Amino acid sequence: xxxxxxxxxxxxxxxxxxxxxxxxxxxxxxxxxxxxxxxxxxxxxxxxxxxxxxxxxxxxxxxxxxxxxxxxxxxxxxxxxxxxxxxxxxxxxxxxxxxxxxxxxxxxxxxxxx
Amino acid sequence: xxxxxxxxxxxxxxxxxxxxxxxxxxxxxxxxxxxxxxxxxxxxxxxxxxxxxxxxxxxxxxxxxxxxxxxxxxxxxxxxxxxxxxxxxxxxxxxxxxxxxxxxxxxxxxxxxxx
Numbered sequence: 281x282x283x284x285x286x287x288x289x290x291x292x293x294x295x296x297x298x299x300x301x302x303x304x305x306x307x308x309x310x311x312x313x314x315x316x317x318x319x320x321x322x323x324x325x326x327x328x329x330x331x332x333x334x335x336x337x338x339x340x341x342x343x344x345x346x347x348x349x350x351x352x353x354x355x356x357x358x359x360x361x362x363x364x365x366x367x368x369x370x371x372x373x374x375x376x377x378x379x380x381x382x383x384x385x386x387x388x389x390x391x392x393x394x
Numbered sequence: 395x396x397x398x399x400x401x402x403x404x405x406x407x408x409x410x411x412x413x414x415x416x417x418x419x420x421x422x423x424x425x426x427x428x429x430x431x432x433x434x435x436x437x438x439x440x441x442x443x444x445x446x447x448x449x450x451x452x453x454x455x456x457x458x459x460x461x462x463x464x465x466x467x468x469x470x471x472x473x474x475x476x477x478x479x480x481x482x483x484x485x486x487x488x489x490x491x492x493x494x495x496x497x498x499x500x501x502x503x504x505x506x507x508x509x
Contacts, residue, residue: 311495320403322485322501330495338496370439374495381427381489383497385439 283307286371286386293361294394301356301389303371310376312354313383314338314346317368326369329354330376361393396421398488400500407476408508415471415503417486423447426490428462428469429497433483442484445469476507 284305293299303312311330315323325338327346335346343365347355358365368390372383397420407413419428430442443453445462453460457474473480483504489497 313496320501322499324499325496328496336494368437372439374497376495381495382429382441382444383431383439383487384441385431387438390437 284371284373284384284386286369286389288389289387290390292392292394295360295362297361297393299358299361299391301369301371301391303354303356303386305352305354305371305373305384307373307384308351309373309384310351311374312348313372313374314344314354314356315370315372316340317370317388323370326356358391358393361391363393366391366393396423396426396488396490396493396498398486398498398500400484400486400503402503403501404504404506406506406508409478410475411507412472412474413476413505413507415473415484415486415505417469417471417500419467419469419486419488421488421490421493423490423492426488429487429489430460430469430471431485431487433485433502434479435481439485442471473505476505478507478509481505481507 287302313328314326317323324340329348345357368388371386399418426447428445432440459472461470483502485502486500487497
C-alpha cells in the first residue's frame with residue numbers, strides 16, 4: 281500500500297459544487313501539504329500543516345480550505361468549485377527533522393470542474 | 395523570497411544521448427536543501443536526490459549525476475546514455491529554513507527520449 285494515499289484519484293464535478301479531497305499517510309510525519317499542478321506551472325503550495333493544530337496558507341489558498349483531522353489525515357476542500365480549479369492536486373508529507381527533508385507525495389487527484 | 399528557475403521547458407533527445415537538465419536557484423539563506431523529483435507519464439512524483447547547502451560534492455548514481463555549484467547557484471542533473479524510460483517531467487526544488495520549511499518548485503523540464 282502507498283505511504284501517502286489520496287482519494288478520490290479522479291473527480292469530475294460541476295461549477296458551484298463542494299468537493300473534498302482526502303489525504304492519509306502512514307509515514308508518521310507531522311508535516312503535510314497540499315499542492316496544485318497546472319501544465320507548465322510546476323507545483324504551487326495551497327496549504328500546509330506542521331501539526332494537528334497548525335494550519336498555514338500557501339501561495340494560492342483563495343477558494344480552498346483545509347482540515348487536519350489527525351496527524352495522519354489532511355483534507356482539502358473547495359467550497360464552491362470553479363472551472364479554473366481544474367488541476368492535478370497532490371498531497372505530500374515531510375519529516376520535521378533534517379535527515380529526510382524531501383517531500384513524499386501521494387499519487388495525485390485529478391479534478392475537473394465543468 | 396526564494397526562487398527556482400528551470401529555463402528548459404522541453405528537451406527532446408534520441409536514446410543513448412547524454413542530456414543535462416539545468417536548475418538555478420535563489421535564496422538568501424545559507425542553509426538550504428535542493429531536490430530533484432521525477433514525474434513519469436503515469437503522473438506520480440518520485441524523489442530522486444537531495445543536497446544540502448554544505449555539501450557541494452557531486453554525486454553519481456548509475457546513469458544519473460548531479461552537479462551542485464554554489465558559486466553559480468546551480469544544481470544541474472545529467473542523464474548519461476538516456477533511455478526511453480527516462481521520458482518524464484523533472485522538477486528541481488528548494489527548501490530553506492527562513493521559508494518556514496516550505497519547498498519551492500521550478501516549472502519543470504519535460505524530457506522526451508525517442509527510440
